Amino acid sequence: MQKDPVCGMTVDEKKTKFTSEHEGTTFYFCSANCKSTFDKDPHRHGHPK
Numbered sequence: 001m002q003k004d005p006v007c008g009m010t011v012d013e014k015k016t017k018f019t020s021e022h023e024g025t026t027f028y029f030c031s032a033n034c035k036s037t038f039d040k041d042p043h044r045h046g047h048p049k
């Protein structure tokens, strides 16, 4: 299981259709909405540093 970086939900990486690659890391999302939120600003959600 993976964690949705936008909303914090646990996501089954084998089932979800909503994935995004950023700097060599694949992120998994619970919904298209979370994916598009991430895609707009990946550093805010995927790379909090």
Ligand SMILES: [Zn+2]
Binding pocket: 004, 006, 007, 008, 009, 029, 030, 031, 034
């Ligand atoms: Zn989500």
